[in-house]
Amino acid sequence: MSKRNKHRTKKGKGLNGLPQSKAVAQPKKSSATKWALIGLGVAATGALSYFCFQYWKKHKQSSNEIPDTTNDTSSESAPPPPKYQAPKQSSEVKETTNFPLTKGSKGALVKAFQEALIAKYGKTILPKYGADGDFGSEMSAALKKLGLGESVTETTYNLFVKGASPDYATVAKNLYMAAVTKDFNKAISQLKTLRNTDDYKAVSDVFVNYRIGSVRQTLVNGMLNSFSDAKQKDVIRLAFSNMGLKYDGNKWSLNGIDNSTQIITIQSTRVWKNPKTSVGVPANMVLGKYITNRGAYTLFRNDEHYFLVETQHVKKYN
Numbered sequence: 103m104s105k106r107n108k109h110r111t112k113k114g115k116g117l118n119g120l121p122q123s124k125a126v127a128q129p130k131k132s133s134a135t136k137w138a139l140i141g142l143g144v145a146a147t148g149a150l151s152y153f154c155f156q157y158w159k160k161h162k163q164s165s166n167e168i169p170d171t172t173n174d175t176s177s178e179s180a181p182p183p184p185k186y187q188a189p190k191q192s193s194e195v196k197e198t199t200n201f202p203l204t205k206g207s208k209g210a211l212v213k214a215f216q217e218a219l220i221a222k223y224g225k226t227i228l229p230k231y232g233a234d235g236d237f238g239s240e241m242s243a244a245l246k247k248l249g250l251g252e253s254v255t256e257t258t259y260n261l262f263v264k265g266a267s268p269d270y271a272t273v274a275k276n277l278y279m280a281a282v283t284k285d286f287n288k289a290i291s292q293l294k295t296l297r298n299t300d301d302y303k304a305v306s307d308v309f310v311n312y313r314i315g316s317v318r319q320t321l322v323n324g325m326l327n328s329f330s331d332a333k334q335k336d337v338i339r340l341a342f343s344n345m346g347l348k349y350d351g352n353k354w355s356l357n358g359i360d361n362s363t364q365i366i367t368i369q370s371t372r373v374w375k376n377p378k379t380s381v382g383v384p385a386n387m388v389l390g391k392y393i394t395n396r397g398a399y400t401l402f403r404n405d406e407h408y409f410l411v412e413t414q415h416v417k418k419y420n
Contacts, residue, residue, distance in 0.1 A: 196208070197209030197210065198211060198212065198237075199211070201254070201255055201256040201259065202253040202254055202255045202256070203215065203237055203253060203254040203259070204237065204252070204253045204254075205237055205238065205239075205241075205242050205252070205253075206237060207237040208235055208236050208237065209235055210235065211259065212235050212236065212237045212241075213233050213234070213235035214259075214263050215254055215259055215262060215263055216228055216232070216233035216234070216235070216241065217233045217263075218262040218263045219244060219248075219262065220232065220233060221268045221269070221273070221292075221295035222262065222267075222268055222269050222272075223248075223269065223272075224269070224272050224276075227244050227247075227248075228240055228241065228244055237254075267301065267304075268295045268296065268301060268305075270301070270304040270305050270307075270308055271308050273292050273295055273296070273305050274305045274306075274308035274309040274312075274321075275308075275312075276288065276292045277289060277292050277293070277305070277309060277321065277324070277325070278309060278312040278314070278324070280292065280328075281314055281324050281325060281328035282314065282328075284328065284329065286329055286331075286334050289325060289328075289329070289338070290337060290338070290341060293325070293338065293341040293342070293345075294341060294344075296341075296345050297345065298345055298346050299345060299346040299347060301345065302321065302342070302345045302346075302347060305321060306320050306321035306322075309321045309324060312324075314327070314328065315381065315382070315383050315384065315387070316373075316381035316383075317373065317381070317383060317387070317389065317390075317404060318404055318407070319388065319404070322342060322347070323388040325338050325342075326338060326339075326388070327386065327387045327388060330386070363391070363392040363418050364388050364389070364390065364391060364392060364418070365388075365389050365390065365391075365392045365400060365402050365411070365416045365417065365418055366386065366387065366388050366389065366416060366417055366418075367383055367384065367385050367386065367387045367389060367411070367415055367416050368385060368386075368415060368416060368417050369385045369415055370382065370383070370384055370385055371383060371411055371412055371415035371416070372411070372412075373389065373409045373410070373411050374399075374409060374410045374411070375407070375409055389402050389404060389409070389411060389416065390402040390403050390404030390409070391403045391404070392418055393408070395413055396410065398412060398413055398414070399411065399412060399413060400412075400413045400416055
């Protein structure tokens, strides 16, 4: 081969026998390239460590039941954490069944004591809530006002509920107002505060000082004459029976309708105290004790006073 051909061969073809212009150049690795590769390696290692940390954190969170994804930057969207729900409070009110009764106590014992306070001192002692069975601020104030301390011991409870006498004057006044206004529920609630015949007698002795239809009446007469409904009368009779009064089907004994002959109006009429003074009374009213007849009139006695009424307007009641 001539020198010319040899020279052409060296210059015309590359290492693979291709023209030198089409041969793939193999670039040299510069120092910048080396640092770039090192940087990618570090980044890959950092990413792997990050994801390992995220896995460990999630595993730890799952053991604590409530995960915390505040700083979780993973591309996958994690489900929202469950909402914490406080344990449901029982709506059932636990009744207080032992002593002492203190603020916050509830139930039948509290209510019975409140009823005893109202019976003795009137509704003004518990003006807002009354006997609601709840020992609250109002009851605390009532105890403080009465000088009973901050709680109710068993002894205090028994003194008021089982052994205390009602305020006779207050009960008599309340019964009178109930009779005048025809407030049946109020009448029954007050009658239930009288525990025995002694209570009845004490209240009746005050009650006769009031006038119902301008006529003084004993407690039995006043209550039975004020309510005309038969069912209401039966409930009133039962209340008197629970006090210990006796009823033989026609009359009451012990300061009620006694064994003497009474007179009852059979229609609306007028009762005369003297020739110039009279008052109208309704039918079915027990007027008082029969004394005698005087012509067309009947003389009767009521609370140590004497009155006349037309005989044809009344009947005797034995």
